Amino acid sequence: MRHEIALRVGPVGFRIGSDWGGPIAAVRQLYAGYPAPDGGVPDMTVRLYAERPWRRFVRPSVAISGDFWLPDAAPLPLAQGLLAAEMGMNLQVALGWRRHLLLHCSAVERDGRVLLMSGASGSGKSTLATLLAMRGWRFLGDEFAFVALEDGRIHPFPRASSLKNEAVAAVQMAGGMVGPVLAGTPKGTIGYWRPPVDAIARMAEAAPPALLLFPRFGRPEQVERLAASETFMLLTQASTNYVALGEAGFAALTRLVQGVPSLAVDYPDGEAGLRLVETLWGGL
C-alpha cells in the first residue's frame, strides 16, 4: 500500500497500510513514542483503502479491512481516517488475538494491582480510567483488558483513550489534553487522550487484578455485589475471544471471577464515580 506505519501497543504489533497519507500521519502523531513490532514482524495488518480507484480522490471514503474478517464496517470520510485506523486495530484484535483472554474493559493499576471496569459504550469506563490515570493511577487501556492465560495477570494495552461526546469536556475540565477531536463520526464526537509517557514506557509490565467494576453513568449512587456466576456470564458477553479460546478461555475466566470481587456501581457524575472508586479500592 502507498502509506504505512508499524507500531506496537502492549503485546500486539500492528501494521497499518493506507491509500492516503492523511490517516497514517494522524496515527504517527497519536502514537509518537510507541515502539516498533517485535522482530519487525507485526502480528496484525490493517488496511485502509478506497473501494474504487477514483474514490481515492472523488468524495474519498475510507474502507477498513485486515487479516481477519470484518462485518461490514461502513466506510468513513477521509477526515475521520484516524478513527478508521483505530476501528481497524480494534477489530483485528477483537477477532484475531488469542494469546490472552480479551475482555472489553478499561484497566488502571495502583500499588501493583489492577482495577478493571467493564460495561457497554456510554457506561463511563473510558472516562473513569482516564480520570483515574490523571490522578496517579497507571493507565493500562480503555478498550481491552488482556488476561494472561497462564497466571491471570492483566497485560497493558495502552492505546490512546477514546472519549465520546460529553467525556471530552469532562476530561478537559479535569485538566486533560484531548486531541485530535473528530466531530460528526458515527459515534458522535470522539476525542483522543494520549496516555502519559510512563504508561507507554511500562507497557510490558503486567499486574494481577484486584477489583472488577461494572460502572453505569448517570444514575443515583448504588453499589451491588455480583455473584461469581453472574460476573462469569456478563464477561463471556464482554469477551471477544472467549469462544475461540475454548478450554483455555474458560479456565482463565473462571479464575478471574473466583479471585476478584465484582461490583455493579451506579454513579450520577464523574466526581461521584471517582470518589466511589477510591472508597471501594480503599476497602479492599
Added chain:
Amino acid sequence: MKAARLLVSALRDPATVAGLSADDWTMLLTAARAERLIGTLAYRLDMRAVPPAVARILADAREGAVEERRAALWEAEMARRALAPLGLPLVLLKGTAFAAAGLDAGQGRSIGDLDILVPRAAIDEAERALRAAGWEPIKEDAYDDAYYRRWMHELPPLIHRDRDRMIDVHHTILPPTARPTPDAAALLADAVPLGDGGLAMLSPADIVVHAAAHLFADGDLAGGLRNLWDIDRLLREQDDPAYWVTLRERARRHQLSTEVARAVRLSASLYGTPISPDWRGANPLDPLYRRRLLVRDGWGRQGRSFTRLGFYVRSHWLRMPPLMLAGHLWTKATKKG
C-alpha cells in the same frame, strides 16, 4: 505476486524460509492468513527454525486450527444426531471429512462450514430433521431461496441458532446447471465409513474429484491455493499405482476428466506433488490458471484484477447456460435497486 510465491515455496519446501527478512515474513504470514493456509503453514514449519516473533504468530495459528477442528467435529456429531432417524450414513465433505478421517489434508486446515452429502430423494426429509434440531435458513429472500432449491446442488445454507455454525447440505457436487453431471449415486454408493459412528467420507478417488470440481468447475478460483493444497496432500497419501487408474475412471464417470487432470498437473507444478508419468504433460491454459492462483500480495489483497475478472465471468458461465445466466443477472440487478 511475490507473497503468493513465498507461501507456495514455504509450504512445498519448508527449508526455503531460512534467511527470510522480517518484511518477507510479514508478507508471507499475511498472504497465508488471507489464503486461509496459516494453520497449515504452522504445521509445516519447524518452530525452532523461525524467528521468535514469527513462532508466536504460528503458535497462535496452530492453536486456532486445533480449536476449529474440535468445533468442526462437534458440529458433524450434532448433524449426525439430528439425521440419525433417517437411517443414512452421513457423508462428510471437504475440511470436516479430512479432519474426521485424520488425513494429512486436515493438518492445520481451516474449517468453516459443515458440508455434507445426502441422497437427493432424502433432501427434504434431511432439511426437516435439521430444522427441527435448531438449524435455520439464513436467506430470507424468496428469489434466492427458490433459486437454490431449483438450480443448486445444495439446500439454501442453514445456520444453527445456538452455535452459529453453518451447514451446507449437498445432494451432488456441482450445480445441475453446470455442464458436467457428476454421478451423485456413485459418490454415495462408494462412500467409505469413518469408524463405526455413522459418519462416512467419499472414496479416495472421489474425494480428489470433488476437490478438483470445487476448484475448477465451480467458482472463480478464490481460495484456490488452499484447495490445491488439499489435492496435493490427498494425492501424496496414495501409494498404490492402481490409484491413478481408478482416479482416471472416476473422473471420467463424473464427467470431470479435464478438471481432475488440470488439478493434478497444477498440484505437481506448484507444490511438487509426485504424480504418475501418464498424468504429466502441458496444457496451454495452465499458465493462466497458475497466474490466477498466485494473485495474493503482501498486504493480503488480491492483485491482477483483469485476470480475476476473467475467471469471475468464467465461473458464472460454467455454472449456467447463457440465457439462464442473463435472466438470473437481470433479476439480481433489478430487484434490489
